[in-house]
Amino acid sequence: MTLEDILGPEKKDDDIKKHCHVNSNEDGDRFVGIKADSDEVMVYFPIGYDLPESDIQIRKDIKNLVQILSEFTTKEDRLLAVNKFAAPQTVDFPINAYRNVIEYFLDNNSNYYVETDPVFKTSAKGTQDWTKTVKEQTPLVQTKNGISSFIFTDFTVRSSLPNYNKQITQINRYCVYEAFEKLGWLYVPYMPEVPGEHPDIKTSISIVNTKLQSTNDDKKKTLFKSMKSMLEYVDEKTTERQFYFGTDDFDHVWEKLIDAAFGVENKEQYFPRTRWLLDYGENKIKRPLIPDSIMIYNNKYYVLDAKCYKYGRTAEADDLPNGSDINKQITYGEYLETSKGINNDSLFNAFIMPFNSAKNRFAITSHMANIGEAVGDWKYKDPMKNYERIQGIVIDTRYLMYHYLGNNVKDKVNLSECIELVLNRDKVPAP
Numbered sequence: 001m002t003l004e005d006i007l008g009p010e011k012k013d014d015d016i017k018k019h020c021h022v023n024s025n026e027d028g029d030r031f032v033g034i035k036a037d038s039d040e041v042m043v044y045f046p047i048g049y050d051l052p053e054s055d056i057q058i059r060k061d062i063k064n065l066v067q068i069l070s071e072f073t074t075k076e077d078r079l080l081a082v083n084k085f086a087a088p089q090t091v092d093f094p095i096n097a098y099r100n101v102i103e104y105f106l107d108n109n110s111n112y113y114v115e116t117d118p119v120f121k122t123s124a125k126g127t128q129d130w131t132k133t134v135k136e137q138t139p140l141v142q143t144k145n146g147i148s149s150f151i152f153t154d155f156t157v158r159s160s161l162p163n164y165n166k167q168i169t170q171i172n173r174y175c176v177y178e179a180f181e182k183l184g185w186l187y188v189p190y191m192p193e194v195p196g197e198h199p200d201i202k203t204s205i206s207i208v209n210t211k212l213q214s215t216n217d218d219k220k221k222t223l224f225k226s227m228k229s230m231l232e233y234v235d236e237k238t239t240e241r242q243f244y245f246g247t248d249d250f251d252h253v254w255e256k257l258i259d260a261a262f263g264v265e266n267k268e269q270y271f272p273r274t275r276w277l278l279d280y281g282e283n284k285i286k287r288p289l290i291p292d293s294i295m296i297y298n299n300k301y302y303v304l305d306a307k308c309y310k311y312g313r314t315a316e317a318d319d320l321p322n323g324s325d326i327n328k329q330i331t332y333g334e335y336l337e338t339s340k341g342i343n344n345d346s347l348f349n350a351f352i353m354p355f356n357s358a359k360n361r362f363a364i365t366s367h368m369a370n371i372g373e374a375v376g377d378w379k380y381k382d383p384m385k386n387y388e389r390i391q392g393i394v395i396d397t398r399y400l401m402y403h404y405l406g407n408n409v410k411d412k413v414n415l416s417e418c419i420e421l422v423l424n425r426d427k428v429p430a431p
Contacts, residue, residue: 016055025310033246048354048397072256095245097229101179113172170198201235254308255292261404263293272335297412300346303332312355312394326374333387349387355394367399370418377431
């Protein structure tokens, strides 16, 4: 499978959007990442994503998607249920290794990794090798006051010459071509030349590993590690022309994005814990309830439950969090109130769901908004506490994927304002 096979022989960067898909989160449409087979490559974006129009921007978005999946998924997350009757398939494609090899090549003006051999020549200028100069050059003899001295007008100087025939360069040429076959379309609309003769895969792995052990240059280390990972992958997948990188369970990634964008680091202290006090045997501590995120802003506490549900796309109530989710959020609030002494005016609850701020059924154009609230009828009283009224918040997927780093204060302000709409709403009607 080559770039021409994927995007055609002429203008290979023509409308890369045709190779992108935004999930609906319906059954069979939940994979997020990159899939390729002998026919084409497809990139799958999460629900709520708004694809830009330009090829350049889409390529940037794909790289950002890969970065997020690399950061927030584990090998266990990258299990694909190929169909209902097949065992899950592990996705171990070393996508970052492929990216590193491509980027090293492009950063070096599309030049391959080349080592140099030392060469010596006669010159009046340059880095002088005195041992060779004394042996190889004829000095002028100058005598003054009966004392002779030697003056060299020419020297043997050290230089270097690129050696394009070294095996490490041959291996790099192979790796670059292999990387461009699979991912080059993310970067440029062309393919490098077909590699020439190179050592077999196992020999190549050994040569690259030797180079890796003998260099202290960080850029070279990254390159050699990446080449090694690529070669090991190719060695294991000699007949496998399909590759996958991504997950069927983007829900976990959504949770981690929300936590990275808004959460505190030491949220463990806010976990409601439970235990069995047994008459027979040892007492047993059970796994605590773990909120997805706790945001603390302006001395107020916000319990956030990230739900990668499709309500932001469908606007149908059946696609909202269910009763068990609602009751669990109320439990979190009760725990913080009773065990941590946080008063009602400083304690709030929210579900965070994805949506597309450019295309949605709510006529919402901001990056985040409040779409309503969930309550537990069993907790009804007048008035209900703030944390008993769980706010439904939608956040633009693409915006979050570009702004999850750094606990942005502006986004915290916006989110707190969206959640605190509960203070301005009418009281909850009796069930």
